[in-house]
Amino acid sequence: MLNFEKRSYHVHIIAWFIGLAAVGFVVYHFYLVSSSxxxxxxxxxxxxxxxxxxxxxxxxxxxxxxxxxxxxxxxxxxxxxxxxxxxxxxxxxxxxxxxxxxxxxxxxxxxxxxxxxxxxxxxxxxxxxxxxxxxxxxxxxxxxxxxxxxxxxxxxxxxxxxxxxxxxxxxxxxxxxxxxxxxxxxxxxxxxxxxxxxxxxxxxxxLGFSIDYLAVFLCGLLYIAVGFFIIVKRPRIRAAFYSGLALLIFGLLINNIYMWRIGPNPVFGKIKSILLVASVFFGIAVMFHSRLYFPKERRELLRKKWVLVVLYVLALAGTISTLVFAKEDSSFYVSLSVLLLYVVVVSFVHRSYRSEEQHRQARILNIATIIVAVMFLASLLMRFLGFYSVSLIYIVAGQSLLPLAYLYTIGRYGLLDLNIRPRRNIQYTIATWAWGLGIMSLVLWIIFSLPNLDLPLPNILVTATNIQVLDTPPDPEQKLVMEKAAVIILGIIVFYAGWIIRKKGQQYIDRKFHQSQYDYRRAASELAEVMAANITMIDLARGIVDKLAELMHLKRAGVLFFEDEKMCTCHQEVGFSDEDLERIIGENGEHLVHVIKEFKAEIHVDYLPEPLKGHFRKNEIQYIIPIYSKARLVGALFIGEKLSEASFKAEDLAFLSSTVKQASVSIENAFLYEELAEKERLKHELDIARSIQMASLPQATPIVPGLDISGKSIPAFEVGGDYYDYLNEKKDTFTVIVGDVSGKGTSAALYMSKIQGVLRSLHGFGLSPAELFIKANQLLYNDMERKAFFTAIGARFELNKQRMVIARAGHLPLYRYNATTKRMETILPRGLGLGLDDKGLFTSELEEQTIDYKPGDIFLFITDGITEAFNSSGQQYGESTLMRVFSENISGNSFSIRDAILDSVAEFASNGTQYDDQTIVVIKAI
Structure with a gap:
């Protein structure tokens, strides 16, 4: 058996030999018939x-x-x-x-x-x-x-x-x-x-040649050409070889059976007779054999070797018996009936083995095969019955369907690895010409047939001045004039009707092949509406590509928006997947922007450097149109092929250039909108964070016997890193913590939340301020960045003993008004900030002091946002001002002292910008 994979070259040679021999035979046959x-x-x-x-x-x-x-x-x-x-x-x-x-x-x-x-x-x-x-x-x-x-x-x-x-x-x-x-x-x-x-x-x-014989000749050549094309294009594939061979044999059969005159050459006549008989039987056998491979391989039948053996034995027996008993037509018809019956029975018995996909792919091919078989058998029957004068045009027109069905099936389902679909602009041209010629031929045929019609004209006589109704038919001369006038009027009506029908049909063809001309002004207006209606980047990009694809009938289109001529911030596409465009962007990055910036107008992808050219060709992009705004690249349009597969005209490119000019303004506005929307989003999120942070701070002042307490924290931004908390685990003790995270804003606020959780968890173990800070430092050191730290001051009031235990971790001192001595004091135990060390230095440096207090004593806890507040002249509020305001308000309760200090700071800063969080806690012993 021929190895198609290893001997494709030999198959190629065989195909050329058979094809050229078949063409030579039918051409010579047609020449003999035409010239004899x-x-x-x-x-x-x-x-x-x-x-x-x-x-x-x-x-x-x-x-x-x-x-x-x-x-x-x-x-x-x-x-x-x-x-x-x-x-x-x-x-x-x-x-x-x-x-x-x-x-x-x-x-x-x-x-x-x-x-x-x-x-x-x-x-x-x-x-x-x-x-x-x-x-x-x-x-x-x-x-x-x-x-x-x-x-x-x-x-x-x-x-x-x-x-x-x-x-x-x-x-x-x-x-x-x-x-x-x-x-x-x-x-x-x-x-x-x-x-x-x-x-x-x-x-x-x-003889020359008759229309019938010309139709037969062309039909046979169609079979041979399609069969030859399939074999030569794919010599390695069995399905291609057997399908092409079957069509070649049927091409010979059609020329032999319908052009039965053989000319004066008796040797050619004998060859023709032998080929006629052989092509009938082996044409059917090879066609059935090919259908075991095409459109899908039917392995259940190919595994049964006897199916093909019996098939070719019957074909050979039918050929030999018909040639031997040439004078007995019954031998031919009996042999042909047996072969056809075998093919039908085998196909029917094994019909259930075919999948739904095989049925779908073979549907058009099966219909065409049935039509060709019926036409062939009908022609044999007519010859057997003696009907020789039937026009062959109708027969060969039906039989031309089979090679066309092969081409359709191959192209429709991409079989045999062949792409034979003509471009849509070529299809459009063919359809337009066929429609126009068909209508013109019909109109001319009707017009030329009108004079031969016996028109039932009324008995009227038309003169230059009046119209007379007669009782008897007009004389022949008058009737002839009336008939000519009627023919002229009918001819005009037929011509006008044909023109209308052609126009309507052409409009349908234009729509079908996406060749309808679009109004550039209307298209520009619609695009402007789309751009005005969409203010976000994604909506604007989607609106642009969708409307362009709709108006210009594009297979695919895409748009990119660039921020700062570097980064692609948004992309949308029609006709190809996100992954394809993202792959182009990801693999080329700023190189893509750099290449596009070299062009000021539309770019055909063939002028791009590799690998960009390869990427865009792979995705069937033809043009790239840069979008500039104030000489700055803000985007690019990617334009693929039209649905009509026609080339782009100058007016198409001019329309696209006008479109990108419109789009540039909308894109700038979209960037501004996105920026504002981002700011608004961040502000909204920060407001939420501020609410959450403020909610995490004490929401109510605790009522502690013997103490008047008041506290407040004002972040410099939406959120801040200052912290204060009241920890009251026992009835006879009360703990206050005030702290400050290094840094500002969101990061400081996040650390503050974490520290708050740690301190509250540890306080439940009844730890002193120093012990609380030591444990907290051990937990926080590994979770904080090396540049981040946390200062804090903590004081535990033992109410029954009127004693306070204080520890300071790198924070500002505690300010005290001593009611006994009537003096201001600064309490400053040693200590490092949390998160700076975990090797023992933090513990060794941390000092805890115990201080007795009396009623009237006032304790002031603050963060550096109070003392380091600046006014518009760049002057600092300072500790001295703080102590002065503190001393001036010692007679008030904790709330009035707190507010007096905050008001003083606010008045000092005036119109100056607050750069640091401000936290204050006042505790007055009563």
Whole structure:
């Protein structure tokens, strides 16, 4: 068996040989048929040599027309009592064996009508000499009007017994004698007509070619061309080889079976006869074989080797039996029936093995195959029944569907790894021309047919001054004028109707192939509306690409927006996936922006450097249009092929340039909107964070016996890093913590939240301020950045003992008003900030002090946002101002002291900007 993978070169050579041989054969055959002389009639072999010599009136008739009640002179006797006869002696023997009163059934062929009748007549009514045996002959089935035979007086039904004095045994021999004649020379035909011998002299004419034969020739070439194309393009694929071979064989079959004249070359005639028979049987076999591979391989049948063995054995047997018994048509029909029956049975039995996909892909091919088979069998049946004058155009038109179905199936489902779909602009051109020519041909045919119509005109007479209604038809001259006028009016109506129909059909074709011309002004207006209606980047990008794809009928389009001519901040696309565009952006990055910036107008992708050119070609992008705003690149349009697959015109590119100019303003506005929206979003989020942070601070002042407490924290920004908390785990103790995270804003606030959680968790273990800070430092050191730290001061009030235990971790001192001494004091134990050390230095440096207090003592806890507040002149609030304001308000309660200090700071800062958080806690012993 031929190895298609390893010997594709040999398959290629075989395909070229078979293809060229097939083309050469059909071209030479068409040349012989076209150039050989002809008598411009058609004839075929007479079905019998028994000729009826005289008319006989009959009692009954069956078959054919009921008006025929007699045998006519010139009829051909085919059978007697159902027995086919071939000699006069056989007829006489059958009749002699019957009595005079017996009924005889005579089957006769009427050459002039090409009908077969069966007549029943009593033997005694038959004259003894009503038939005779004639030499082998042919009878005329068609005479071309005005042709050579018609001019010589030949008629349909004439029986030809000699041509130029030469006898023959069948139609092919008679045709060979004819073809040996010369154009312009005379042939003598000896014919029988109504039992009279007549000699006719026919001047031979050159045939040229008829429309029927041209249609057959072109149909055969279509089969051969498609089959040759499939094999040559994919010689490695079995499905391609067998499918192409089947089409090549059927191309030969069509040319042989429908162009039955063979010309004067007897050797070519023999070759033609052999090829005709072989192509019938092996064409069917190879076609069935190909369908086991195409459109999908049917392995369940290919595994059964006997299926193909039996198939080709039947094809070979049918070919040999038909050639051996060439004179017996029954051999051909029986062999063909057996082969077709085998194919149908095997296909029917194994139909369930085909998947739904196989049925779907083979549907058009199956329909075309059935149509071709029906047309082929119908043509054989018509020839068998003697209908030779049927036009071949209708037959070959139906049979042309099979190669077209192959091309459609291959292109529709991408089979055989072939891309044979013509571009849509070519399809559009073909459809436009076909529609226009079809309508024009129909209009011209109707207009030229109008003069031949017998128009039912009313009895009216039109003159220059009036219109008269007549009781009788007008005279012939007046009627002729009316008919001409009517034909002219009808011609104008037909022409106008044809123009309207062509226009409507063309509009449909334009829509179907996306060739409708769009109004540039309307398109620009619609784009402007889209840009005005969408203010976000994503909505604007989506609106632009969707509207462009809709207006320009694009297969794919995309848009990129660039921020600061570096980073792609937004992209949208139509016709290809996000991943493809993101891959281009990700792999090329700023290089893409740099390349686009080199161009100020539209760029064809062929002018891009690699690998950008390869990426865009792969995604079928044709043009890139930069979008500039104030000489700054803010985006780019990617434009793919049109749905019509037509090229871009100058006005298309001008429209795109105008579009990007409109888009540049909208893109700038979108950037501004996104910036404002981002700021608003951040502000909203910070407001939420501020609310959460403020909610995490003490929301109510605790009521502690012996203490008047007040605290407040004011962040410099939406959120801050200052912290204060009241921890009251026992009735006789109260703890206050004030702290400050290094840094400002969100990061400081996040650390503050974490520290708050740690301190609250640890305080539940009853730790002193120093112990609380040590444990907290151990937990926070590994979770804080090296540059971040936390200062804090903590004081535990032992209410029953009126004693305070204080520890300071790098924070500001505690300010105390001593009511006993009437003096301000600064309490500053040693200590490092939390998060700076975990090697023991923090613990060793941390000092815890115990201080007794009396009623009237006031303790002030603050963060550096109080003392380091600046005014507009750059002056610092300072500790001295703080102590002054503190001392001036010692007579008030904790709330008034707190507010006085905060008001003082606010008044000092005036219009200055607050750069640090401000936290204050005042505790007054009472």
């Amino acid at each position: 002389p002809t008598d411009e009639n058609l004839f075929t072999t007479t079905p019998s040599n028994i000729y009826i010599t005289k008319p006989i009136h009959l009692s009954r008739t069956s078959g054919g027309d009921e008006d025929v009640h007699f045998l006519q002179a010139g009829d051909i006797l085919v059978a007697v009592n159902g027995i086919p006869i071939d000699s006069a002696r056989q007829v006489g023997a059958i009749l002699e064996s019957m009595s005079d009163t017996s009924e005889v059934r005579l089957t006769v062929f009427h050459p002039s009508t090409q009908n077969i009748f069966t007549h029943r007549v009593l033997k005694k009514d038959l004259p003894a000499t009503f038939y005779r045996q004639i030499p082998p002959s042919v009878f005329v089935i068609d005479v071309e009007p005005g042709g050579a035979s018609d001019r010589a007086g030949m008629r349909v039904g004439d029986v030809i017994i000699k041509i130029n004095g030469k006898s023959f045994t069948e139609a092919s021999e008679a045709d060979a004698i004819l073809r040996r004649g010369q154009t312009g020379k005379t042939l003598e035909y000896e014919i029988l007509r109504n039992n009279k011998r007549i000699n006719l002299h026919v001047v031979l004419a050159r």
